[in-house]
Amino acid sequence: MSSVEQAAASAMPAPSGHGPAAAPEAHGAGTSAAAAEDPIWSVPEHLADILAHIRPLEPLELRLLDAQGCVLAEDVTVPVALPPFDNSSMDGYAVRSADVEGASEHRPAVLTVIGDVAAGSGELPAVRPGEAARIMTGAPLPPGADAVVPVEWTDGGTGRGPATTMRAHSSAPEGAGGEVRVYRPARAGRHIRLRGSDVQAGDLALEAGTVLGPSRIGLLAAIGRSTVTVRPRPRVVVISTGSELVQPGEELTPGRIHDSNSFALTAAARDAGAIAYRAGAVADDAESLRAALEEQLAHADLIVTSGGVSVGAYDVVKETLSRFGGGAHDGDDRDDAGGPHGSSSAAEGGRVEFRRLAMQPGKPQGFGRIGPDRTPLLALPGNPVSAYVSFELFVRPAIRALMGLEPHERRVVRARLEVGEPLTSPAGKRQFLRGRYEPPTQEGTAGGVAPVGGAGSHLVAALAHADALIVIPEDTTEVEPGAELDVVLLG
Numbered sequence: 001m002s003s004v005e006q007a008a009a010s011a012m013p014a015p016s017g018h019g020p021a022a023a024p025e026a027h028g029a030g031t032s033a034a035a036a037e038d039p040i041w042s043v044p045e046h047l048a049d050i051l052a053h054i055r056p057l058e059p060l061e062l063r064l065l066d067a068q069g070c071v072l073a074e075d076v077t078v079p080v081a082l083p084p085f086d087n088s089s090m091d092g093y094a095v096r097s098a099d100v101e102g103a104s105e106h107r108p109a110v111l112t113v114i115g116d117v118a119a120g121s122g123e124l125p126a127v128r129p130g131e132a133a134r135i136m137t138g139a140p141l142p143p144g145a146d147a148v149v150p151v152e153w154t155d156g157g158t159g160r161g162p163a164t165t166m167r168a169h170s171s172a173p174e175g176a177g178g179e180v181r182v183y184r185p186a187r188a189g190r191h192i193r194l195r196g197s198d199v200q201a202g203d204l205a206l207e208a209g210t211v212l213g214p215s216r217i218g219l220l221a222a223i224g225r226s227t228v229t230v231r232p233r234p235r236v237v238v239i240s241t242g243s244e245l246v247q248p249g250e251e252l253t254p255g256r257i258h259d260s261n262s263f264a265l266t267a268a269a270r271d272a273g274a275i276a277y278r279a280g281a282v283a284d285d286a287e288s289l290r291a292a293l294e295e296q297l298a299h300a301d302l303i304v305t306s307g308g309v310s311v312g313a314y315d316v317v318k319e320t321l322s323r324f325g326g327g328a329h330d331g332d333d334r335d336d337a338g339g340p341h342g343s344s345s346a347a348e349g350g351r352v353e354f355r356r357l358a359m360q361p362g363k364p365q366g367f368g369r370i371g372p373d374r375t376p377l378l379a380l381p382g383n384p385v386s387a388y389v390s391f392e393l394f395v396r397p398a399i400r401a402l403m404g405l406e407p408h409e410r411r412v413v414r415a416r417l418e419v420g421e422p423l424t425s426p427a428g429k430r431q432f433l434r435g436r437y438e439p440p441t442q443e444g445t446a447g448g449v450a451p452v453g454g455a456g457s458h459l460v461a462a463l464a465h466a467d468a469l470i471v472i473p474e475d476t477t478e479v480e481p482g483a484e485l486d487v488v489l490l491g
Ligand SMILES: Nc1nc2c(c(=O)[nH]1)N[C@H]1C(S)=C(S)[C@@H](COP(=O)(O)OP(=O)(O)OC[C@H]3O[C@@H](n4cnc5c(N)ncnc54)[C@H](O)[C@@H]3O)O[C@H]1N2
Pocket: 240, 241, 242, 244, 245, 257, 258, 259, 260, 261, 262, 306, 307, 308, 309, 310, 311, 312, 315, 361, 362, 363, 364, 380, 381, 382, 383, 384, 386, 457
């Protein structure tokens, strides 16, 4: 295991934690009397439960541009070689190399021009000894020729010394005939792109599992594919909840705040590769939330909510989703909650289970599958930093799993903590502080990381200036200046 992998294993939630797990007390997070009924989940346990209930989306055949950002679900082999024929890499003259051997400015080779070969030419003139064909970049090499001299090595057929360019056929059609003086030799093969020099027929063009970025879409087009079988980008619906929320652009009245989570989470889902829809903010009432969910379920592969998962009197997400049925396939409303802390997870029962996690921020979390298609739903806490950190730890991997990708994307590195005073961290919680990372100046040494803002999960401005999450492990309550910690690099 490399040092980065080791760091990742300790800093990031790992799916290996799924299944019967250590009692919460083992993480030092258990609360005495309540622990037995309301266990505290570790970060890896919660992620493992999510990933255990998410299957990659079924492959679809999509047109090339619709497949951008998707994961290839087939091995694509090359049907015909690229380039499909020997062709010129320069605008110039196709010649027989023997005819231009020893050519110089003082003793040019004088060749008879037998015509033009433009890109796309089907019929090719044969080049015999003493002849040349004017040829354009990408045009097929005519039979007989074995080299191309660029126009800059010739007089361009003008008889007036070295040329810099060809004369346009429209204004000087005589350029396709007459004579050309060649001032430099070209050995056989010069300026020729050979058939199959890029890929051969039968080669593997792209392997299943490849993400289709622009250059890969270009390759698929080059080998003649108009459609491709991919796992589609997941459709993620983001719903924020809270009667205090006002949309950006609208005036704030007393007690209200702008809805920032639905924007940050939708943007984050797009950044992770999803097609994300912002369904907007729903007021804190169960009926509105239920209606919004019913409406969105039809076109969601994953639903993300923010807010309403804590212990308040208006925590409507928790109230609604704890009882939201599984829909058509929902045989019963059985209570099969438990996951690593019991026999199975709520996700199997078609409802959402709410948990406390041994982390800060992001303690309250919900996960389950709802509706007739058992659509996965992640209910994130409403505090903006908590929602964002939860996205990075749980939603991003879930989106990647739906795409058929390895869930962990973020790089984790070791970095020296750059602070004046020791930092404290709550016992039994994995703390994720926002930080700015400075890469090492020397190879083999650790970079530095400085906290941005405090631990408060309302600090959106500090979050916007952070580029890393500083991970303080569960069993660490104080970190000295200069200590090395895992750091999750955001982007
Ligand atoms: N008595 C307790 N109170 C709280 C606990 C607890 O254990 N006991 N946990 C705290 C923690 S930790 C968190 S995190 C929050 C989670 O609360 P909710 O998920 O129920 O979220 P809300 O109450 O709806 O909102 C919390 C906070 O975030 C602001 N918010 C909500 N949505 C948005 C949005 N879309 N854009 C911007 N800001 C948003 C909201 O106004 C609140 O300030 O609970 C603690 N309380």
